[in-house]
Amino acid sequence: MLLTCLLPAVTRAQQSDSLVLRQMADEILRNSTAYENLRVLTKTIGGRLAGSPQMVKAEQWGVKALKAAGADTVYLQECMVPHWVRGEKEEARIVSKLRDFVPPLNILALGNSIGTGKAGVTAPVLEVASFEDLEAKKDQVKGKIVFYNYHFKPEFIKTFYSYGDAVKFRGQGASKAAKYGAVAVIVRSMSHGANNFPHTGAMSYDPAYPKIPAVAIGLQDADRLSDRLKRDNSAKVFLRTTCEMLADVVGHNVIGEIRGNKTPDQYITVGGHLDSWDVCEGAHDDGAGCVQSIEVLRTFKALGIKPARTLRVVLFANEENGTRGAKKYAELAKQRNEKHVLALESDAGGFTPRGFTSTMEPEKKAKMISWKPLLEPYGLYDLEGPGGGTDVGQLHAAIGTPMVELSPDSQRYFDIHHAANDVFEAVNKRELELGAFGMAGLIYLVDLYF
Amino acid sequence: MLLTCLLPAVTRAQQSDSLVLRQMADEILRNSTAYENLRVLTKTIGGRLAGSPQMVKAEQWGVKALKAAGADTVYLQECMVPHWVRGEKEEARIVSKLRDFVPPLNILALGNSIGTGKAGVTAPVLEVASFEDLEAKKDQVKGKIVFYNYHFKPEFIKTFYSYGDAVKFRGQGASKAAKYGAVAVIVRSMSHGANNFPHTGAMSYDPAYPKIPAVAIGLQDADRLSDRLKRDNSAKVFLRTTCEMLADVVGHNVIGEIRGNKTPDQYITVGGHLDSWDVCEGAHDDGAGCVQSIEVLRTFKALGIKPARTLRVVLFANEENGTRGAKKYAELAKQRNEKHVLALESDAGGFTPRGFTSTMEPEKKAKMISWKPLLEPYGLYDLEGPGGGTDVGQLHAAIGTPMVELSPDSQRYFDIHHAANDVFEAVNKRELELGAFGMAGLIYLVDLYF
Numbered sequence: 036m037l038l039t040c041l042l043p044a045v046t047r048a049q050q051s052d053s054l055v056l057r058q059m060a061d062e063i064l065r066n067s068t069a070y071e072n073l074r075v076l077t078k079t080i081g082g083r084l085a086g087s088p089q090m091v092k093a094e095q096w097g098v099k100a101l102k103a104a105g106a107d108t109v110y111l112q113e114c115m116v117p118h119w120v121r122g123e124k125e126e127a128r129i130v131s132k133l134r135d136f137v138p139p140l141n142i143l144a145l146g147n148s149i150g151t152g153k154a155g156v157t158a159p160v161l162e163v164a165s166f167e168d169l170e171a172k173k174d175q176v177k178g179k180i181v182f183y184n185y186h187f188k189p190e191f192i193k194t195f196y197s198y199g200d201a202v203k204f205r206g207q208g209a210s211k212a213a214k215y216g217a218v219a220v221i222v223r224s225m226s227h228g229a230n231n232f233p234h235t236g237a238m239s240y241d242p243a244y245p246k247i248p249a250v251a252i253g254l255q256d257a258d259r260l261s262d263r264l265k266r267d268n269s270a271k272v273f274l275r276t277t278c279e280m281l282a283d284v285v286g287h288n289v290i291g292e293i294r295g296n297k298t299p300d301q302y303i304t305v306g307g308h309l310d311s312w313d314v315c316e317g318a319h320d321d322g323a324g325c326v327q328s329i330e331v332l333r334t335f336k337a338l339g340i341k342p343a344r345t346l347r348v349v350l351f352a353n354e355e356n357g358t359r360g361a362k363k364y365a366e367l368a369k370q371r372n373e374k375h376v377l378a379l380e381s382d383a384g385g386f387t388p389r390g391f392t393s394t395m396e397p398e399k400k401a402k403m404i405s406w407k408p409l410l411e412p413y414g415l416y417d418l419e420g421p422g423g424g425t426d427v428g429q430l431h432a433a434i435g436t437p438m439v440e441l442s443p444d445s446q447r448y449f450d451i452h453h454a455a456n457d458v459f460e461a462v463n464k465r466e467l468e469l470g471a472f473g474m475a476g477l478i479y480l481v482d483l484y485f
Numbered sequence: 486m487l488l489t490c491l492l493p494a495v496t497r498a499q500q501s502d503s504l505v506l507r508q509m510a511d512e513i514l515r516n517s518t519a520y521e522n523l524r525v526l527t528k529t530i531g532g533r534l535a536g537s538p539q540m541v542k543a544e545q546w547g548v549k550a551l552k553a554a555g556a557d558t559v560y561l562q563e564c565m566v567p568h569w570v571r572g573e574k575e576e577a578r579i580v581s582k583l584r585d586f587v588p589p590l591n592i593l594a595l596g597n598s599i600g601t602g603k604a605g606v607t608a609p610v611l612e613v614a615s616f617e618d619l620e621a622k623k624d625q626v627k628g629k630i631v632f633y634n635y636h637f638k639p640e641f642i643k644t645f646y647s648y649g650d651a652v653k654f655r656g657q658g659a660s661k662a663a664k665y666g667a668v669a670v671i672v673r674s675m676s677h678g679a680n681n682f683p684h685t686g687a688m689s690y691d692p693a694y695p696k697i698p699a700v701a702i703g704l705q706d707a708d709r710l711s712d713r714l715k716r717d718n719s720a721k722v723f724l725r726t727t728c729e730m731l732a733d734v735v736g737h738n739v740i741g742e743i744r745g746n747k748t749p750d751q752y753i754t755v756g757g758h759l760d761s762w763d764v765c766e767g768a769h770d771d772g773a774g775c776v777q778s779i780e781v782l783r784t785f786k787a788l789g790i791k792p793a794r795t796l797r798v799v800l801f802a803n804e805e806n807g808t809r810g811a812k813k814y815a816e817l818a819k820q821r822n823e824k825h826v827l828a829l830e831s832d833a834g835g836f837t838p839r840g841f842t843s844t845m846e847p848e849k850k851a852k853m854i855s856w857k858p859l860l861e862p863y864g865l866y867d868l869e870g871p872g873g874g875t876d877v878g879q880l881h882a883a884i885g886t887p888m889v890e891l892s893p894d895s896q897r898y899f900d901i902h903h904a905a906n907d908v909f910e911a912v913n914k915r916e917l918e919l920g921a922f923g924m925a926g927l928i929y930l931v932d933l934y935f
Contacts, residue, residue: 447915
């Protein structure tokens with residue numbers, strides 16, 4: 036009985052759906068262009084931060100790739116995007132009275148941060164373990180560099196929970212330290228990785244306090260700095276960053292559509308974000324989501340499956356440090372009173388998919404969960420979890436569209452997230468393709484049953 | 486209702502079990518020595534084929550690692566193992582009338598194969614797509630090198646099915662071709678990998694036919710050879726391998742135990758195989774299974790969990806080209822009339838675990854499946870599948886012991902299987918640890934409820 040219960044019988048309608056899903060999987064695993072598309076994006080364009088020349092090249096690549104996949108219509112949707120530049124290679128070193136050799140610290144400026152200026156800054160360092168610890172030591176902060184040495188928790192099985200737990204030090208750490216007179220902050224990277232890559236990412240300033248420079252440090256160097264401070268509490272750090280925020284520039288969401296066969300004025304959005312951090316190839320984050328979304332469209336066209344609703348692939352601009360693309364997309368959808376049936380995003384890495392996280396009305400959620408017998412043979416078993424993505428979240432917030440995010444295996448993601456090792460070689464062809472299949476399959480079912 | 490059905494309520498007994506499992510996961514994710522053990526095994530010893538000097542070093546490493554993990558007793562179990570040696574670096578090239586430059590072919594002798602002799606062999610090539618194709622072309626085989634160019638199927642979601650489908654050409658291809666007078670065989674590697682590594686592995690000879698040399702070829706070179714034969718059907722291949730089978734030598738299973746707290750004369754076996762192919766570090770295959778098995782023991786000791794049965798970690802000798810270690814282990818267990826409650830193996834890679842495959846009586850299987858609510862939070866959802874492993878299969882065959890194999894995500898496995906890129910760097914620390922957790926958790930439950 037239990038066995039029957041755990042493996043619910045596939046209904047007659049599901050039998051025919053299961054054949055279509057199998058066709059989709061075969062098509063993708065045999066003929067996908069996702070991996071080759073990703074190679075071109077990452078290896079010929081590379082990092083593509085909002086406002087950079089690579090952003091423009093990536094938009095052109097997106098148009099070309101969507102046309103090649105068979106989109107009926109491909110167009111650009113304009114939006115203003117921030118233009119933050121890293122400037123010269125960052126420098127950092129420990130200045131200590133101890134005589135032993137101290138190699139430079141491996142750091143990266145955090146996105147949106149101001150720089151130290153060309154001369155750099157040298158100051159004593161106050162290590163803190165948390166914001167509570169910062170409050171307890173607030174009288175010691177003035178004139179110092181605050182070093183947030185909060186460790187990424189290993190106990191969470193889904194590593195995005197570790198990220199959610201730790202990312203506040205990157206996002207808010209500078210202003211919280213500036214409040215007490217800090218001159219800069221160094222933030223331990225949000226990573227499990229057994230390496231020393233610093234992981235950048237967006238920070239923001241609280242307008243109530245002075246802006247101070249913020250940098251990320253690799254795990255091994257964070258341990259080294261902490262150890263040094265234990266042995267020499269008068270040790271200082273020299274930091275030099277020349278990053279700066281310039282005036283906004285024009286960027287674009289890149290959009291490709293298959294016009295709906297029955298109700299073309301209803302939309303299913305599927306997307307990833309086209310921008311990435313400048314210090315890496317943005318292969319998992321989020322080249323993978325872009326090429327998977329394009330692959331969904333290609334698969335529908337290649338198999339001659341005509342969706343009832345208009346299928347709209349959106350390569351969102353500027354997710355990393357502003358979400359301006361998704362905001363513009365949601366704003367226009369609301370303005371035009373568009374009816375959106377689903378918004379699906381892939382922005383959690385191109386690893387083997389395990390399911391989807393989502394936010395929608397309970398009846399729809401129950402329907403989605405009832406598709407488990409169809410999806411589990413492809414490793415997509417985890418359909419219950421709450422969630423959604425940064426980009427589709429804008430549409431959800433604006434007009435209540437059911438939102439879903441592909442949920443890949445997360446163990447390797449924070450080894451490479453926003454770091455120099457997020458490169459094409461870290462993506463496995465089949466894992467990427469299975470993610471694209473999950474997205475195509477879900478959209479097929481949503482188009483039939485939502 | 487459906488939701489309730491899919492997420493069965495955790496019973497009271499399961500509530501207390503779930504706390505123990507959480508403790509185990511925390512212990513492993515915080516303090517595991519598995520990754521560091523794997524580094525030492527792979528980086529200081531490396532490939533460790535049966536009969537090689539590295540086999541002896543690996544046995545010494547195993548004894549040390551089991552003692553460090555806290556085993557009550559550590560001992561060696563002697564068995565005779567085959568001693569096949571690769572000899573000099575293999576050579577292969579296309580000999581063609583076409584003038585364009587033809588780089589050497591990237592090949593590896595298959596394990597247990599005879600060599601071509603120092604002079605090598607040059608012969609025309611007959612490409613076949615299958616054994617049926619070979620039969621159809623049997624009159625053309627004499628004096629030729631048969632080239633099995635069977636493609637690894639991309640459609641299977643679990644890649645071990647692709648392997649099961651294709652591996653017969655490696656195992657039996659030489660004798661089937663020798664039957665019709667072939668002088669050697671070249672076998673397309675069993676891999677999805679987007680690279681050119683040849684993948685070695687065991688072959689065997691049918692005593693009815695002459696022994697002929699057998700080699701594996703990388704995917705890109707297989708395509709290149711096939712293309713060349715289409716353009717020049719008189720093209721020959723020169724092959725040179727100096728591998729040979731020497732006399733059997735003494736090897737050992739390395740065994741560590743925690744004595745059972747209640748019924749020490751009953752055993753739970755957990756293991757991986759200590760040998761690996763010579764051309765790689767044997768990190769996933771099967772360094773991972775060895776260090777995970779040792780980690781199971783370490784976790785029980787570290788948490789002070791005393792199993793009722795004797796927990797026996799076995800690092801099996803010679804899985805790759807003879808299975809002599811597991812045969813000896815099963816033979817002795819039968820001879821001594823030992824009662825074995827479970828035999829669990831990890832030999833499918835150190836990737837994120839998804840569940841277990843198993844073979845046991847239906848009542849026990851149903852019990853195992855009833856643990857799904859306890860295991861699924863750790864990503865172990867797939868408990869239904871049939872299976873077991875090569876090593877534990879010997880015990881199962883000899884005395885009917887329920888056998889289980891850890892079932893990790895399989896997408897990357899055949900990119901690296903038996904090839905030069907099966908190295909420490911291909912293993913992710915957390916993925917390895919989650920596999921060890923799955924094994925420890927299952928053993929904890931089996932010891933309580935089987």
